Amino acid sequence: MTPLPVSIGAAVAxxxxxxxxxxxxRSRRLRERYALLWVLTGCVLLALSxxxxxxxxxxxxxGVTSYPPAIIGAVGALFILAVxxxxxxVISRLSDQNTILAQRLALLEQQxxxxx
Amino acid sequence: xxxxxxxxxxxxxxxxLAQLGELRRLAIVPAFNEEASVGRVIDEIRAxxxxxEIAVIDDGSTDRTAGMAADRGAYVIRLPFxxxxxxxxxxxxxxxxxxxxxxxxxxxxxxxxxPAELPKILAPVLTGEADLVVGxxxxxxxxxxxxxxxxxxxxxxxxASVVSAVVRQRVTDTTSGxxxxxxxxxxxxxxDYPHDYPEVEATVMCVKHKLRLKEVPVAMRERSGxxxxxxxxxxxxxxxxxxxxxxxGLFRRYAVPPEEEHR
Numbered sequence: 001m002t003p004l005p006v007s008i009g010a011a012v013a014x015x016x017x018x019x020x021x022x023x024x025x026r027s028r029r030l031r032e033r034y035a036l037l038w039v040l041t042g043c044v045l046l047a048l049s050x051x052x053x054x055x056x057x058x059x060x061x062x063g064v065t066s067y068p069p070a071i072i073g074a075v076g077a078l079f080i081l082a083v084x085x086x087x088x089x090v091i092s093r094l095s096d097q098n099t100i101l102a103q104r105l106a107l108l109e110q111q112x113x114x115x116x
Numbered sequence: 117x118x119x120x121x122x123x124x125x126x127x128x129x130x131x132x133l134a135q136l137g138e139l140r141r142l143a144i145v146p147a148f149n150e151e152a153s154v155g156r157v158i159d160e161i162r163a164x165x166x167x168x169e170i171a172v173i174d175d176g177s178t179d180r181t182a183g184m185a186a187d188r189g190a191y192v193i194r195l196p197f198x199x200x201x202x203x204x205x206x207x208x209x210x211x212x213x214x215x216x217x218x219x220x221x222x223x224x225x226x227x228x229x230x231p232a233e234l235p236k237i238l239a240p241v242l243t244g245e246a247d248l249v250v251g252x253x254x255x256x257x258x259x260x261x262x263x264x265x266x267x268x269x270x271x272x273x274x275x276a277s278v279v280s281a282v283v284r285q286r287v288t289d290t291t292s293g294x295x296x297x298x299x300x301x302x303x304x305x306x307x308d309y310p311h312d313y314p315e316v317e318a319t320v321m322c323v324k325h326k327l328r329l330k331e332v333p334v335a336m337r338e339r340s341g342x343x344x345x346x347x348x349x350x351x352x353x354x355x356x357x358x359x360x361x362x363x364x365g366l367f368r369r370y371a372v373p374p375e376e377e378h379r
Contacts, residue, residue: 099311102196103207106173107214110193 002052006069010049018042037086041079048072132235133165135242142217143168144208146201146293147185147225148175155184157223160231171211172225175204181225201293202314206305213306220302222295229294233334237296246330248322249296252289253336267351274355275316278362283323287331290316294334300327316358320365 021038024030048055049072059068143161147154154172161168172185176198186192193207205222212220219241223229233251240246254276275290293315297305304325310317323329 099199099203102199103203103210106193106195106207107211110191110211114191 002055002068007049007052010072014042014046014049037083045076129235132239139218141168141219142212143170144220144222145172145225146204147172147181149177149179150225151180151184153227154181154225157225157227158188158190164231164234171208173204173208200312202309202311206309209302209305212302218299220297222293224293228336230337236332236334240330241296241298247298247327248301248329250292250331251294251334252292252331254288271355282320290319313354313358317361320362
């Protein structure tokens with residue numbers, strides 16, 4: 001069974017994550033679109049921390065009997081991987097758009113100079 | 117010019133020039149800090165054929181590259197920051213596409229491509245034999261006159277076999293940026309061009325789009341100024357990146373080239 005302090009600590013940490021994400025959205029420093037994965041991460045981690053019986057059951061599915069909270073760490077790592085991969089696609093899209101903008105700008109500037 | 121005609125009996129310069137006739141033709145010259153050589157490249161293209169219009173793509177140079185090109189009356193397209201050779205060359209193809217050019221050639225601003233060799237890469241495009249013609253340093257049998265580091269030679273040979281297998285056609289020099297295309301090629305490259313180290317992928321892309329590829333032997337010079345953009349340290353990255361791109365490209369449905377009126 002998960003030690004109670006571990007559950008409390010994990011729950012507080014997950015709740016803090018959700019709070020920080022909420023505050024970032026509220027102050028318009030984080031777009032909802034890019035916050036969704038973080039909110040999902042916070043909610044799943046919070047659920048795993050509070051629902052102690054469930055964590056035990058899930059841990060037993062994977063043969064983790066000695067220390068069920070390891071599952072929280074593993075799930076957290078998976079979600080962080082998902083967030084990172086998502087950001088890689090975002091960066092790729094931004095750099096493609098950036099290239100197109102630079103090309104358009106250069107072509108328009110050239111036209112402007114020729115037209116003078 | 118007479119000298120060249122003697123070296124290369126066919127196609128003779130004047131025959132190619134005659135075929136160029138009224139075609140609108142553009143030389144795309146990508147240049148990144150090439151103030152020492154870009155002027156001479158422009159002069160030499162004009163010396164071959166004054167009918168060529170020249171677009172120098174200044175890829176965020178910090179030297180006088182743009183000024184040198186503007187002084188000689190070339191179109192100068194200044195990118196606001198360095199995009200790398202792929203982004204720069206595509207800018208040239210977009211320019212060619214939007215301004216309705218019929219034929220475009222790519223000539224590096226560093227002077228390693230000899231504009232006197234232009235007839236060789238232009239001839240198959242003009243006769244309608246190919247849509248993309250690549251000037252190869254190695255196509256001539258036994259003629260490995262071009263000197264480069266051992267690592268680069270291994271890489272070049274590896275790409276040659278991979279690309280030859282993918283396009284089912286013998287290709288010897290996939291990294292050559294000395295190329296000529298017709299309007300179909302211009303339209304394709306304006307719509308879609310690879311990033312970073314684009315030549316290998318562009319060749320594969322072309323064949324996937326059912327454009328006809330032809331390689332012709334050309335002589336290339338040592339660089340007359342500036343530094344190669346491919347250092348030894350980047351070679352490994354280059355190889356892995358390009359091989360990944362070719363592999364993934366096999367599973368990709370390519371964008372259709374835009375209609376002529378599409379921008």
